Amino acid sequence: MTYIPISPTERDAMLKTIGVKSLDDLFKDVPAKHRFPELDLPPALTEMEAAQELQELSDSNESTRDLVSFLGAGAYNHYIPAVIDHILRRGEFYTAYTPYQPEISQGTLQSIFEYQSLMCALTGMELSNASHYDGATAAAEAVNLAWAQFRGKRTKVVVPPSVHPQYRAVIRTYTQGMGVEIAGDDPSSVSSDQSSVISYQLSVNSLEALIDENTSLVIVQYPDFFGRIYDYTKLIQAAHEKGALVCVAANPTALAMLKTPGDMGADMVVGDGQPLGIPMWYGGPTLGFFTTKKAYVHKMAGRLVGETVDNRGQRCYVLTLTAREQHIKRERATSNICSNQGLLALGAAIYMSVLGKSGMKQVADLCYQKAHYAAEQLSQVPGYSLCFNDPFFHEFALCCPKPAAEINEHLLEHGILGGYDLGQDYPSLPNHLLVAVTEMNSKEEIDLLVETLAEVSHD
Amino acid sequence: MNTPANLKYTKSDEWFDPQSGAMGLTDYAQSQLSDIVFIELLVEAGDTIEAGKPIASVESVKASAEIYASAGGKVAAVNKALSDKPETLNSDPFGEGWMVKVEGGKTGEVMDAAEYVAYCESRAH
Numbered sequence: 012m013t014y015i016p017i018s019p020t021e022r023d024a025m026l027k028t029i030g031v032k033s034l035d036d037l038f039k040d041v042p043a044k045h046r047f048p049e050l051d052l053p054p055a056l057t058e059m060e061a062a063q064e065l066q067e068l069s070d071s072n073e074s075t076r077d078l079v080s081f082l083g084a085g086a087y088n089h090y091i092p093a094v095i096d097h098i099l100r101r102g103e104f105y106t107a108y109t110p111y112q113p114e115i116s117q118g119t120l121q122s123i124f125e126y127q128s129l130m131c132a133l134t135g136m137e138l139s140n141a142s143h144y145d146g147a148t149a150a151a152e153a154v155n156l157a158w159a160q161f162r163g164k165r166t167k168v169v170v171p172p173s174v175h176p177q178y179r180a181v182i183r184t185y186t187q188g189m190g191v192e193i194a195g196d197d198p199s200s201v202s203s204d205q206s207s208v209i210s211y212q213l214s215v216n217s218l219e220a221l222i223d224e225n226t227s228l229v230i231v232q233y234p235d236f237f238g239r240i241y242d243y244t245k246l247i248q249a250a251h252e253k254g255a256l257v258c259v260a261a262n263p264t265a266l267a268m269l270k271t272p273g274d275m276g277a278d279m280v281v282g283d284g285q286p287l288g289i290p291m292w293y294g295g296p297t298l299g300f301f302t303t304k305k306a307y308v309h310k311m312a313g314r315l316v317g318e319t320v321d322n323r324g325q326r327c328y329v330l331t332l333t334a335r336e337q338h339i340k341r342e343r344a345t346s347n348i349c350s351n352q353g354l355l356a357l358g359a360a361i362y363m364s365v366l367g368k369s370g371m372k373q374v375a376d377l378c379y380q381k382a383h384y385a386a387e388q389l390s391q392v393p394g395y396s397l398c399f400n401d402p403f404f405h406e407f408a409l410c411c412p413k414p415a416a417e418i419n420e421h422l423l424e425h426g427i428l429g430g431y432d433l434g435q436d437y438p439s440l441p442n443h444l445l446v447a448v449t450e451m452n453s454k455e456e457i458d459l460l461v462e463t464l465a466e467v468s469h470d
Numbered sequence: 471m472n473t474p475a476n477l478k479y480t481k482s483d484e485w486f487d488p489q490s491g492a493m494g495l496t497d498y499a500q501s502q503l504s505d506i507v508f509i510e511l512l513v514e515a516g517d518t519i520e521a522g523k524p525i526a527s528v529e530s531v532k533a534s535a536e537i538y539a540s541a542g543g544k545v546a547a548v549n550k551a552l553s554d555k556p557e558t559l560n561s562d563p564f565g566e567g568w569m570v571k572v573e574g575g576k577t578g579e580v581m582d583a584a585e586y587v588a589y590c591e592s593r594a595h
Contacts, residue, residue, distance in 0.1 A: 162512065334529035334532065335534070339532075339534050
């Protein structure tokens, strides 16, 4: 194959085919003065100059390489083993899109199959699809599954405000015009008055009261948006008694050390795969994972890879149960998603493989221990306290003596990317900072955060 | 192709047994769909259905199809066993592959066996 896309001979043959003598003749209907309009561009740069300019532009960004970061709220700063990028950049993987002519790409299918198998093990579920674009769209697909399962006869979806605000926003976008009623989604119902710390148990009880015979799905987050860990087993039982399905949106890092949503009886487990070896990249792209039980496979969105044997008895991989997908089932399909996030799903599979069970547990344990050290130290600083008493994983809400935005400004002046300002999504929590701690944060960094926050309270 | 003489047939390839009130998809339909891997019954006993409205959705390894009621009436029974063994629709479409039984079945536009055979042949290419 030649590098030059079209040779003069090919061009002449094409012109001859359409009956045009020359390129000028081809464009003669475009008025001459519009053919090459003068563009208002600065003088051309040499490659050296351009590289320098781009480097300068890039240097004006500040990333977690330059700053000490305690920012999480859905995207977490984890160590990414070098081998991931090394494998991802292989041409065989790097240029591939979701397999539309799948069986010719056995390597791609095998990598997706392994990703699916690992996600099942992590979530405690029977079946995983080939992935979605991010956690929020995966959660919205859970609503679609439940809607299809009850054929639109159950119209209510219960989503508490402790589910990620962006997930809730995407669910609302997805379900516009479907006739779905979202219940329990009131951010102002979250409060954390110092005098009356709301325990998560209480908010779960009020959630249970919303589940009725018209409820198709209950979505809860684990750990929830505020980092709290809660065993949903009883809530799931209560939902099942009303005939509703339950989807748990989970953080995959936490699943390495916590009881799995599968063990709690969840019908679907979704979430964002970003913590599994994917950079934060200023917000994306990430990876959405979606796992469920075999009973719901025919209503599941997305692609699904299965293992089988070919006509010579050799192990091979296929896209399976495709007749449920939109390109075959058309408007009767659960979802219009027939794609996946192939490259990043492979990245997640490599991450889980190289860390292994014990490595994943070690990362989770480091996050947990460091976050608890940070919480303990911070709650001793005058003016600061933990907003909730519940068990938490690697993120916690901190009640501050001033608006969180002001606190973050001060921290940034000291080279610290503070926590997430909860007031952005929860008007009742203006002085509340969501602080995330991962294995990347050293004890020195945590101590620096504590000292710097102590300064703010004296201002 | 099997087309029992005692049954009525629709243009969308369902059969109806006026004797028992049973309905399902035809031998021709199952052979066109190839291996059927999934069936979802869309009606329940006690429902009142109309001829021409969907009663089931099936998926094969290569296609998906809606199955329409070949007759209307009150649903007396649905064949729930099919969900666990959808392959029955391939092996015995007129017997164990029945989907729904209705009382007082009222058909829409239907054909007899000979007409249906001619109709299937007219579609062959």
